[in-house]
Amino acid sequence: MKRNLIEDGINYLKYVRKNKGISVPSEYLKNIEIEIPDGKSGTIEMAAETHKKEYKEKLPGTNIVRDGGALSLIKEDWMEVNNIPSLDEKINKCSKCPLHATRKNFVFGTGNPKADIMLIGEAPGAEEDIQGKPFVGRAGKLLTDILKAINLTREEVFICNILKCRPPENRNPLPEEIVRCEPYLLKQLELIKPKFILCLGTFAGQTMLRAKEPLGKMRGKFYNFNYSDLSAKLMVTYHPAALLRNPNWKRPTWEDVQLFRKEYDKEKEK
Numbered sequence: 001m002k003r004n005l006i007e008d009g010i011n012y013l014k015y016v017r018k019n020k021g022i023s024v025p026s027e028y029l030k031n032i033e034i035e036i037p038d039g040k041s042g043t044i045e046m047a048a049e050t051h052k053k054e055y056k057e058k059l060p061g062t063n064i065v066r067d068g069g070a071l072s073l074i075k076e077d078w079m080e081v082n083n084i085p086s087l088d089e090k091i092n093k094c095s096k097c098p099l100h101a102t103r104k105n106f107v108f109g110t111g112n113p114k115a116d117i118m119l120i121g122e123a124p125g126a127e128e129d130i131q132g133k134p135f136v137g138r139a140g141k142l143l144t145d146i147l148k149a150i151n152l153t154r155e156e157v158f159i160c161n162i163l164k165c166r167p168p169e170n171r172n173p174l175p176e177e178i179v180r181c182e183p184y185l186l187k188q189l190e191l192i193k194p195k196f197i198l199c200l201g202t203f204a205g206q207t208m209l210r211a212k213e214p215l216g217k218m219r220g221k222f223y224n225f226n227y228s229d230l231s232a233k234l235m236v237t238y239h240p241a242a243l244l245r246n247p248n249w250k251r252p253t254w255e256d257v258q259l260f261r262k263e264y265d266k267e268k269e270k
Contacts, residue, residue, distance in 0.1 A: 077090050094165075105132030111156070128166065134161055
């Protein structure tokens with residue numbers, strides 16, 4: 001409700017500025033968690049702090065309702081696109097956070113732009129940064145094998161990450177990086193409208209669910225994920241790279257993806 005009121009207020013301010021020639025100083029908006037384009041008001045730091053506070057120690061249930069993330073006072077071109085290729089074209093030169101200076105490639109995502117299933121990881125690694133594609137190298141091959149084991153191909157699903165650029169030394173994404181980048185992911189969700197989402201790894205699961213719970217607490221169950229007009233069933237399981245480090249996690253991952261496929265088949269039969 002609060003965010004809807006903010007969005008309505010922003011739209012009205014845009015109308016006034018465009019049609020009446022009146023500008024609203026950014027300092028008037030400093031207590032609202034929106035992004036001011038000139039970056040002078042410090043609201044991106046405020047949004048990052050708000051982002052951190054959204055994470056719950058323990059999820060109250062399996063119904064997850066997400067809002068639009070950090071808002072922008074100025075409507076950007078990418079917000080208006082209505083298909084995945086156009087979104088890629090509009091955002092792949094992004095320079096909103098320092099990660100753009102160290103990346104080799106922007107990793108938008110690959111797969112079916114109308115997929116029923118979306119796989120979401122944490123961020124690109126070294127090989128992904130080189131190739132500009134998510135989940136390549138050894139972890140990517142293992143993911144391909146996991147999909148094949150449940151009768152899916154990479155071409156049938158859509159695969160992407162929370163962040164589109166590689167963090168240095170593969171460190172975890174920072175809150176301010178998520179605030180800048182997550183709106184792109186939410187736009188992907190809005191356009192693809194998947195019926196099922198599989199989060200790969202602790203960080204992806206915690207970010208999508210806004211939870212601090214460990215992966216062992218999040219996995220093995222479905223969450224009802226709601227964003228805008230999207231309603232999808234979301235599951236969290238281990239990241240393929242983690243399975244390479246610890247083969248003991250392969251069995252619970254296999255249990256997760258079998259359950260995921262079973263629920264997907266039930267949905268298809270309706």
